[in-house]
Amino acid sequence: MKRQVLVLGAGMIGTCTALQLALRGHAVTLVDRREPGRETSYGNAGLIQREAVEPYPFPRDATTLARAAFKRGVDVNYHLGALPGVAGPLARYFANSQPARHAVIAQAHARLIEHCTAEHAPLIERAGASDLVRHDGFLFVYREAASYVQGVERARALAQSHGLQHAELDPDALAAAEPALRRRLAGAVHWKDSWAVSNPGELVSRYAALFTREGGHIVRGDAGSLRASASGWQVDTEQGAIDAEHAVVALGPWSDPLVRSLGYRYPLFVKRGYHRHYRGGEAPHLAMLDADRGLVIVPMQQGVRITTGAEFARLDAPPTPVQLERAHALASELVDLPEPVEDTPWLGARPCTADMLPVMGAAPRHRGLWFNFGHAHQGFTLGPVCGRLLADLIEGATPVVDPLPYAPTRFG
Template identity: 60%
Template sequence: MKYEVIVLGAGMIGVSTALQLIKRGHAVTLVDRRPPGLETSYGNAGIIQREAVEPYPFPRDFSLLFKVMRKGGIDVNYHLDALPRIAPKLLRYWWYSSPPRYREIALAWSRLIEHSISEHAPLIEEAGANDLIRKDGWRVGFRTPLAFELAQREAERESLEYGIKHTVLDSSALAAAEPGLVRAMAGAIHWVEPWTVRSPGTLVERYAALFQRLGGRFLQGDADSLQQVGAGWSVKTDDGDVLAEHAVIALGPWSSQITDRLDYQLPLFVKRGYHRHYRAAKTLTMPLLDAENGVMLAPMNAGLRLTTGAEFAALGAPATPLQLRKAERAVGELIDLGEPVEQKPWLGARPCVVDMKPVIGAAPRHRGLWFHFGHAHQGFTLGPASGRLLAEMINGESPYIDPTPYSPTRFIRS
């Protein structure tokens, strides 16, 4: 059977879902308040992270936790007034990060990541987006020999367990590979399989344009107006109400605004992040993570993009770019950033789930409603792979990977 489907959210997850559905013959309307690719999918480091086989666990080392609590580093910041609301979810995040639970979570996560590049590749080709792509990986750089030594052991473990490839660059090899660095680092891990994107938001735009060429419809509208109408769903747009048999909530960090209203209490929270571009006189050849500080430098069409780690705050809270200022000073020791391109930093939010896995599947108590969000740091990486999985479920196909670990029913009783 072919359906009318509304997909709410025009980031990488929503656009990829819409594409996978229209390729299966459904009539699809993509709805967002803004044009495609301008929210969370715009602000990342632009890496399709095939190597990201394990999600980010909550730190369980007390010294690291104490460092976070006193805001002693760059990679994590928090708003004190947000803690009462998010602390119970962070406690569950910590609970799921215990080694026995984390092993199972990482295995389920890796099964999605395994298909990240293979699902992006045909869409990139069909969307005419090869000009945005490089296929030579990215690097994690280390300032201290001890951190570099520990990272080599961890990279070797991941390569053995998951079959992902890496090479090791010592200090001199890294300096030769990146002549723009003004200070020697101890070395780097080069993950060779990931692809990098020179403008993440533009890639989403290209996918959205492909979706429209295939007959899909994009409308700007109010996703929060979604409501059940008879046996289907409706949403208000600038072009009037849209009715469909199925609706997909793919709104990233804003998904809970609808799921809460429909009485689905899912354990979602956000990690905010900042970025800014700089007119560096000598840029990098590929993205480089300053590992000890949790700061990414990524060469983009707009300049050298600096992205920060995680900030725990309410979704709509005012910007507090403390991390960005600290990051500018830290990476200024490594590379001459030059002048900033934008007058103000960009701020976005990552949609996170306490067990580190996305929510993918049918809403237990509402016919024709589907959830597709919670990909945390990897929505840009996983959009096509995750979109395929959900589209197969809606289409009644046998899913290409087991969807059980990502089902909403792990948190919701029908």
């Protein structure tokens, strides 16, 4: 049966949800205030992370916590005024990072990650986006010998448990593989199953173009105007009010204000992050995570992109890119980054949940309303499989994975 669906939010998650529904013949309208892929999905590291089978836990060792508390690294920054608003979700996040709880959460997370490349692959082909994607993995690089040993031990365990391919590069092998490195490092783990995208925003744009070729419609509109109507749901757009039987909230970090207006309270919080591109030096061959310093260095179409860790701040707070300044200094120890491309750094936000799993499924108290948000660092990786899962649920089809761990009802 053909259904009419509004999808609110044109990032990777929303665009893939709309696309998966359109591919099944449903009448879908994708609504956003901007063009597809211009917000969070534009600014990530461009990695489809098949190796990311475990979500990021809250750090528990004293050294890391002290570094974060005193803002000494590039991995964490915070605004004091924002802390009261995130204290509750962060406390639950900390509790869920206890090893036994995290292990259970990781099992549910891995069930989604296991499908990431298999679900991206057909969309990449149909969207004509193969020129954007490399299939040769990326590197976790280590400055310190002790952390390299720990990284190798963890990689071996994950590879064995989840069927992942990896290689262990000693200092000589790493130097040979990455001649752009300016200094000798302790080693690297090469995760071979992950893919790198040279322009993540463009990949979302091509998925959106495929969506329109499949009969979907993209309109500018105000997602915050969503309201119940006689036919189901209605939203205001530049083309007037649009009605549909179903509506999917896939607004990433902007999902919380909308669902709160409908009476839902979930333990959500936002991690902001920055990036900037640099040119003029030799780019690394593969994307690399500087595992000892918490930053990513990745070759992109626009130049070499440097990304930061998390900043806890209000979503609309003014930028404070101190992490990026530190990240550039640290990254410059590894590769030559002489000239910034943009005048100012890019700022975006990641939508996170206290239990590290996305919120996906039917809204508990509203017929025809669906949620697909809270994917934290992995929205870009998980867009196609999570879009497929939502399409399965809306159709009443057998879901690609068991949806229970991600159900909106799990928070009570």
